Amino acid sequence: MNAGYILVGSTFKCKFPLTGDETLTSKNYPITVKITGADSSNDSVSLEQTLYIPVKGTGEKLSAKDIEITGISIPQQVMAGDEFTLAFDVANRGTSSLKDAKVTVEVPEGLANKTKNVFVITGLEAGKTQRCSLTLFSPKKTEKDEYQMLKITAEASSSSSSGENSGKTVTVSQYAGTMVKNLGGAEKTPQLMISNYSYGGSYVQAGDDFGLNLGLYNTSATQDLVNVKVTVTADDGTFIPVKSSNAFFVDKIEAKGSAAHSIVMNAKRDAEQKTYSLTVDMSYEDTAGNAFTSKDVISIPVMQETRLVVDDLVAPPELYTGMQSSLSVEFYNMGKTVLNNLRVNVEGDFDASQSNMYYVGNMETGKSDSYDFTFIPRQSGPMTGTVTFTYEDAAGNEQRYEKPFEVTIMEEVPWEDPGMMDPTETEKKIPWIPISIAGAAAVAVIGLIVWRKHRKKKREQEMEIDE
Numbered sequence: 001m002n003a004g005y006i007l008v009g010s011t012f013k014c015k016f017p018l019t020g021d022e023t024l025t026s027k028n029y030p031i032t033v034k035i036t037g038a039d040s041s042n043d044s045v046s047l048e049q050t051l052y053i054p055v056k057g058t059g060e061k062l063s064a065k066d067i068e069i070t071g072i073s074i075p076q077q078v079m080a081g082d083e084f085t086l087a088f089d090v091a092n093r094g095t096s097s098l099k100d101a102k103v104t105v106e107v108p109e110g111l112a113n114k115t116k117n118v119f120v121i122t123g124l125e126a127g128k129t130q131r132c133s134l135t136l137f138s139p140k141k142t143e144k145d146e147y148q149m150l151k152i153t154a155e156a157s158s159s160s161s162s163g164e165n166s167g168k169t170v171t172v173s174q175y176a177g178t179m180v181k182n183l184g185g186a187e188k189t190p191q192l193m194i195s196n197y198s199y200g201g202s203y204v205q206a207g208d209d210f211g212l213n214l215g216l217y218n219t220s221a222t223q224d225l226v227n228v229k230v231t232v233t234a235d236d237g238t239f240i241p242v243k244s245s246n247a248f249f250v251d252k253i254e255a256k257g258s259a260a261h262s263i264v265m266n267a268k269r270d271a272e273q274k275t276y277s278l279t280v281d282m283s284y285e286d287t288a289g290n291a292f293t294s295k296d297v298i299s300i301p302v303m304q305e306t307r308l309v310v311d312d313l314v315a316p317p318e319l320y321t322g323m324q325s326s327l328s329v330e331f332y333n334m335g336k337t338v339l340n341n342l343r344v345n346v347e348g349d350f351d352a353s354q355s356n357m358y359y360v361g362n363m364e365t366g367k368s369d370s371y372d373f374t375f376i377p378r379q380s381g382p383m384t385g386t387v388t389f390t391y392e393d394a395a396g397n398e399q400r401y402e403k404p405f406e407v408t409i410m411e412e413v414p415w416e417d418p419g420m421m422d423p424t425e426t427e428k429k430i431p432w433i434p435i436s437i438a439g440a441a442a443v444a445v446i447g448l449i450v451w452r453k454h455r456k457k458k459r460e461q462e463m464e465i466d467e
Contacts, residue, residue: 348385
């Protein structure tokens with residue numbers, strides 16, 4: 001037994017119930033008591049003393065048809081008011097079955113039994129065991145911890161109808177104990193807490209309504225809670241209730257019981273994208289009318305909606321079959337969240353001399369950029385295609401935005417061989433003015449392509465430097 005600290009001048013009493021074996025004869029039997037511990041200097045000390053206990057007995061040996069109490073299971077210590085289980089086995093160690101074995105558990109005054117404490121075991125065969133258990137708890141609080149001892153007694157008789165052992169009664173006892181811990185002798189303050197909560201997903205969209213589901217749990221094992229009022233507040237006003245107040249009532253939550261409630265709230269549209277705190281204040285009473293309060297804090301992440309705006313594509317005034325040309329489009333991040341890993345690509349019924357994929361990277365809110373791509377039309381008439389923007393939002397979900405376009409492709413410019421014509425006729429028939437205009441347009445297109453490629457290369461270099 002652990003006695004803990006024993007102050008100078010103090011006394012510690014301990015009890016060790018003993019049972020004399022029926023085979024004992026009348027005489028004094030020695031019992032050795034040993035005490036070990038540490039003094040104030042933390043040096044080990046020990047004391048040993050032999051005591052003599054007088055016993056009266058006949059020395060008559062019991063029959064082999066006896067029983068044994070074994071496999072005792074009980075917590076080393078329990079909290080006052082909490083339930084615990086005592087379990088043990090009754091074993092037949094004899095050679096014949098036992099009839100109507102009666103097992104009794106004597107419960108001390110400091111404990112209460114929630115189940116039966118008398119077990120009747122009929123026809124326990126030789127070599128077999130029977131498991132017994134009962135549920136106990138300490139119904140009262142004391143000013144100090146108490147060690148509670150329980151006595152287990154089993155009594156049975158042989159099922160044999162003849163012989164010297166017929167009807168022989170065998171009785172054995174065993175003890176089990178546990179330390180009942182008390183918190184200064186005072187009743188525990190009943191605590192109400194938020195056991196779980198949810199808001200419909202992994203985040204809340206700014207500007208949207210959402211249902212806040214709260215689970216309440218009464219931690220007290222003995223006290224019911226009544227007149228429960230719960231108030232939910234956000235100090236910065238990010239969340240406001242919808243069509244109701246920010247408080248609700250629960251009539252009663254039983255001991256170790258739970259309750260659930262939901263309220264509809266709205267996250268303000270211009271809320272910054274981050275995780276916000278909500279304070280949950282709870283006031284309640286026990287059945288005696290004593291008032292208590294408690295507080296919990298929960299957190300809810302708010303996400304802003306992504307908003308990518310793309311202009312219409314800008315094309316040269318004339319596009320010809322087989323002639324390399326380029327198109328350009330401007331795009332803007334007009335939302336309140338960063339577009340992560342933004343990539344742009346184009347597909348359509350045309351050919352490309354090189355990859356048209358453009359990696360923008362992370363595009364901050366309020367920023368703009370442009371996408372240029374080159375192509376070679378395959379045939380005259382309408383040419384269609386789609387510019388695809390792919391990015392990840394703040395929650396890591398991939399988003400796609402597609403911008404379809406259509407342009408008209410003209411036939412190739414007809415060229416005539418001036419050598420096959422009369423010089424005079426050639427000068428008359430060659431359309432110098434349209435050719436000059438077309439040439440100037442071609443030079444402008446080529447210059448535009450070179451300038452855009454130079455700007456794109458410079459932007460990529462700047463991104464590499466930033467990284």
